Amino acid sequence: MPELPEVEVTRQSLAPVLQGARVRRVEMGKPLRWPLGVPPQSLVGCVFGPLARRGKYLWLPLHPGADAPLTAPEGGLLVHLGMSGSLGFKPKGIAHPRAGLHEHVRIHTDRGVLGLTDPRRFGAVVWSAGLAQAPAAKLLAGLGREPDDPALTQAWFHEQLQRRRSPVKQVLLAGDVVVGAGNIYACEALFDAGIDPRTRAHRLSRPRTARLLQAVRQTLLRALALGGTTLRDFRDVHGMSGGFQNQARVYGREAQACLRCATPIRRVVQGQRSTFFCPKCQKR
DNA sequence: CGGGACGCCTGTGAGC
DNA sequence: TGCTCACAGGCGTCCC
Numbered sequence: 001m002p003e004l005p006e007v008e009v010t011r012q013s014l015a016p017v018l019q020g021a022r023v024r025r026v027e028m029g030k031p032l033r034w035p036l037g038v039p040p041q042s043l044v045g046c047v048f049g050p051l052a053r054r055g056k057y058l059w060l061p062l063h064p065g066a067d068a069p070l071t072a073p074e075g076g077l078l079v080h081l082g083m084s085g086s087l088g089f090k091p092k093g094i095a096h097p098r099a100g101l102h103e104h105v106r107i108h109t110d111r112g113v114l115g116l117t118d119p120r121r122f123g124a125v126v127w128s129a130g131l132a133q134a135p136a137a138k139l140l141a142g143l144g145r146e147p148d149d150p151a152l153t154q155a156w157f158h159e160q161l162q163r164r165r166s167p168v169k170q171v172l173l174a175g176d177v178v179v180g181a182g183n184i185y186a187c188e189a190l191f192d193a194g195i196d197p198r199t200r201a202h203r204l205s206r207p208r209t210a211r212l213l214q215a216v217r218q219t220l221l222r223a224l225a226l227g228g229t230t231l232r233d234f235r236d237v238h239g240m241s242g243g244f245q246n247q248a249r250v251y252g253r254e255a256q257a258c259l260r261c262a263t264p265i266r267r268v269v270q271g272q273r274s275t276f277f278c279p280k281c282q283k284r
Numbered sequence: 285c286g287g288g289a290c291g292c293c294t295g296t297g298a299g300c
Numbered sequence: 301t302g303c304t305c306a307c308a309g310g311c312g313t314c315c316c
Contacts, residue, residue, distance in 0.1 A: 002309065002310085003309065003310090033292070033293095033311090033312090056310075056311090080311085081309090081310090082293095082311085083293090083308070083311095084293090084295085084308085084309075102294085118293095119294050119295065120293045120294050120295080120308090121292080121294080122310060123310090142312095164287095165286075165287080166287065170288090182309055183309060184309065185309095232296085233309085271288070271289085272288090272289075272290085273308095273310095274307085
């Protein structure tokens with residue numbers, strides 16, 4: 001599921017209810033990708049600060065509350081939703097007697113319960129003393145620029161693509177040039193830009209890389225405005241589905257007619273991931 | 285260093 | 301109905 005728009009939808013829907021909430025109890029279910037890194041109960045008494053996002057990672061800062069013990073840590077939780085994760089928040093007063101199936105982290109606060117549901121358990125919740133400290137720093141180290149980073153210029157983007165011999169789709173997916181586009185949005189952006197996903201990145205002309213950058217930004221923004229994509233699992237923290245899945249023009253549409261030229265959409269495999277594209281509208 | 289394959293897990297849908 | 305198989309939104313790690 002979660003590509004950048006879904007993570008940002010999660011951040012935006014969670015921030016108003018979580019910021020200022022004080023941790024009362026932490027329940028851990030089955031192990032996720034990595035261990036939390038601190039004893040869960042050591043977070044009790046901490047208060048959530050302003051939520052941030054970097055790429056597809058969420059950052060939930062925690063600071064010791066006014067009456068917290070001297071041992072209370074300063075830092076936060078780095079959260080990744082993996083392939084199938086989503087965060088939910090049940091406000092105080094609503095019945096929440098037991099964890100749902102696949103709800104592997106529950107953080108009880110004075111305002112309600114934050115839960116991470118993740119059937120495949122590729123996701124993670126990791127304690128870190130800060131974004132610039134281990135282990136967060138290491139996990140974020142290789143990330144590319146944010147789509148809205150002013151430093152992500154057409155010139156810089158083109159220069160980065162010039163250094164890559166891989167198919168452009170895989171460069172987008174790798175996330176070390178620009179973060180945020182996963183399999184769905186990479187396919188959609190390449191369709192919008194009229195670029196064959198198999199094209200080697202370094203062969204793209206300057207105007208075409210400019211078009212691609214524009215398409216990546218516009219695709220991610222549009223998805224965010226629609227509340228993300230819900231193929232199966234994804235919900236915002238209040239349980240609302242996204243709407244972008246109805247807007248996909250190539251993703252998941254193998255053999256169906258291209259909405260622009262009616263040519264059947266093709267599916268190929270690149271780096272063990274499905275790629276969908278229109279063989280007529282998208283050129284090498 | 286770039287590039288590619290693997291594996292982590294569970295659920296679902298198609299085909300037999 | 302029940303089984304097996306392919307496939308699924310991500311990404312760190314290991315190998316060349």
